[in-house]
Amino acid sequence: MNGAELFLLGRTLMKIGEEAIPVEGAGRRSTSTRSMLIVMLDVYANPDTTVGEVAVRTGLPQSAVSACVARLREAGSVLTATDPADRRRSLIRRNPEVTGRRAEVAATPIDAALGAALDTEDGTAIAETVDLLERLAERLSPDVLGRLR
Structure with a gap:
C-alpha cells in the first residue's frame, strides 16, 4: 500500500463513519459532520482553547469553527466560558457530562x-x-x- 492508497482508504472510512452517525432530529445544519468531529476532537485534545486556535490547528476557516462550536455547545458536547485574560474571547472545553446526543452517537x-x-x-x-x-x-x-x- 502506498500513501495515495492509504489516503483513499481513509476517505472511504470517513464517509462510512459519517453515514453511521445518526442524524435524525439533528435538523438541517450549515456544518458538516466531518467538520464537527474535527473541531470536537481538537477541543477535547486542547482544553480551554479558542476558536482562533482551533482554526489554526485544524486548518478550518474560523467561521466554520465558530459554527461548529455553536452547534457542539447546543448539543452539550462542549462548554464555553469568557476568557479572563481577554473578555472578548471564549474558552472552549469538553463537557465532562455525557449528553444524550453524545450517548446516542457512541451507542450507534x-x-x-x-x-x-x-x-x-x-x-x-x-x-x-x-x-x-x-x-x-x-x-x-x-x-x-x-x-x-
Whole structure:
C-alpha cells in the first residue's frame, strides 16, 4: 500500500463513519459532520482553547469553527466560558457530562453503514470487518496524529 492508497482508504472510512452517525432530529445544519468531529476532537485534545486556535490547528476557516462550536455547545458536547485574560474571547472545553446526543452517537453501531458500503447483508462479513477496524483503531488512535507533521 502506498500513501495515495492509504489516503483513499481513509476517505472511504470517513464517509462510512459519517453515514453511521445518526442524524435524525439533528435538523438541517450549515456544518458538516466531518467538520464537527474535527473541531470536537481538537477541543477535547486542547482544553480551554479558542476558536482562533482551533482554526489554526485544524486548518478550518474560523467561521466554520465558530459554527461548529455553536452547534457542539447546543448539543452539550462542549462548554464555553469568557476568557479572563481577554473578555472578548471564549474558552472552549469538553463537557465532562455525557449528553444524550453524545450517548446516542457512541451507542450507534456501524454495521448498517458498513453493510451498505460492502454491499452485503452477510452478518459474518460485517462482523469480521468491524473486528479488523477495531484492531486497526487500537493501533491508530487519534493520539498518533500528534506524531505526524
